[in-house]
Amino acid sequence: MAPSQLLVVDTSYLFFRAFHGVPGTLRSPSGAPINAIRGTLDTIARLLEDRRPSHLACAWDQEWRPAWRVDLLASYKTHRVAADGHSEEIPEELLAQIPVIRRALTALGLPVLGAPAAEADDVIGTLAALFAPTGPVTVASGDRDFTQLVDDATGVGLLTPVGRTPGWREIHEAQVREAYGVAPAAYVELASLRGDSSDGIPGVPGIGDKTAARLLERYGDLAGVRRAAADGVVERGGLTARQAEAIRAAADYLDVAPRVIRIRRDLPLGITAEDLTLPRTVADPAAWSQLVETYGLGSSAGRLLQTLGLPTPEGAR
CATH class of the missing domain: 1.10.150.20 (5' to 3' exonuclease, C-terminal subdomain)
Incomplete structure (x- = not known):
């Protein structure tokens, strides 16, 4: 089934924004930080409620600083390199939450997509190129690099957050011209x-x-x-x-x-529209229930399930 509307979320942008915007006092039953986890789940639920897409993809950085980009420009993201010389400098309390976010999305059945030697940006650009011919594609991110993908003719739009509020605003060609003075x-x-x-x-x-x-x-x-x-x-x-x-x-x-x-639009993702359909059941109920219980995801997990129209698995109440 071709997408009637594909929503692609820049997952790393969501969890960085959640980490810095949701109180760090949110903790799991064991005392571990969960503000990025809950904030990411809440944001995806809100976007699904507001946009009602037929298909969804959660783009993921397989490599946050691909070697081919660094080979071209040595200064690329240099200021964000950690002390080990290759990984991204990320606050410890966020670093611990990132794998949990991926596990939660996967357990729920939301497609998490990355590609070798590619950033999430390139995954998003490729998804837009693949699926815009079959229906509108909306990219959710505050990264202004996605401005280059906006195309009214093919139906590729951008959603960016409105300051620190929960709201998001649509960016189309007119807004790009207004903001930057170019197409x-x-x-x-x-x-x-x-x-x-x-x-x-x-x-x-x-x-x-x-x-x-x-x-x-x-x-x-x-x-x-x-x-x-x-x-x-x-x-x-x-x-x-x-x-x-x-x-x-x-x-x-x-x-x-x-x-x-320039964002790549030609990655060999090897996916079809069917791979991006919204889940009809929780993909791994046992894993989802364990994550909800272990990390105290409570209302965030419940809201996302409700938005997707999925029943709460046993043990995740």
């Missing part, structure tokens, strides 16, 4: 010029969002901006001498930055 298709080039400190993307010194958007509009695309800089074009409404020099100096960086920022 979604130009977002990768805009991000290359202005950079993204959250991902270790340096950008071109002296060029921010507004300047990048203005230059892309004036010269058509990043290649046009670079040609103008190489030719020494300095004009009102276009490049200044300082900007032209900065762009020329950043040539090596600009050769690779778009490839690092």
